[in-house]
Amino acid sequence: MIPSLFTLGNLFFGFLAIIWTMNGNYQVASGLIILSVLMDSMDGKVARKLSVSTDFGRELDSLCDVVSFGVAPAILTYKVLLEGHMGFWGVLLAAAFALCGAVRLARFNVLNITTHFVGVPITFAGGLMALLVLFYQSLPWIVYPIALALLAFLMVSSFKVPKLGK
């Protein structure tokens, strides 16, 4: 119950990030996604501490992650940087990021490996994009489509990524 509240907090902030993106408050939207990363790291910790990891919690976690770290950062990056420079190609690239994130989560849940990650975790990819958008006024725009494409690829790739900081 308690870990699920953090998980739902993750989705709540991801949802708010999309609304704030829509209203043009890009830095607040980035901050909300980063807040989702914190919520996401809390739910696992709390679940392990209370020894209440459940299938329900794991399912819910993925469903929230795809929104907060797949869809929300893709929409944010599209709106802030790709729309003006790439038009509809930007929509396709942003959608590809969200789709790769969903594929990664589905594969991770099925493989059920606990010792390491296969491919870059969506929380890392989405959190990094949000962090990059915080500095969109200082970085060249081309950084963003490259980062989005690279992270999308790394999410569905088969690289082993060690788990840090349980």
Place this chain on the structure above:
Amino acid sequence: MIPSLFTLGNLFFGFLAIIWTMNGNYQVASGLIILSVLMDSMDGKVARKLSVSTDFGRELDSLCDVVSFGVAPAILTYKVLLEGHMGFWGVLLAAAFALCGAVRLARFNVLNITTHFVGVPITFAGGLMALLVLFYQSLPWIVYPIALALLAFLMVSSFKVPKLGK
């Protein structure tokens, strides 16, 4: 593989619906969510026909559903009808719809019942909201927060809903 393409089509149109909502094309956004409903009904049919239902497919399906039928209709309804009339309360109501959708999907995957649904399916709830938004110029605005709250409640309720048209 082939059913998963329909599933990803579902997410793709749901993602586009959010972008189109952001750009003020509300009727196109509604249409895109309804297109997602069609994609979603296709993937299950194709998977059963080809006898290739997999755990991966089922996981991916839920991940796409939460975006296309939870987040996208909530964002659309908020933007078109709630923002002007309800302000931040509208954000909370729209977020509650998305959160209830995620809880419903997580519960459904864990229960793994195949004979009937427990609670209203998210595809129905999200599809109905998109359909209602198509007629937002003819219906009184109060219909929308009521429908959103009622469907959110019905998704997480424990009513048995018969499965129709396999």
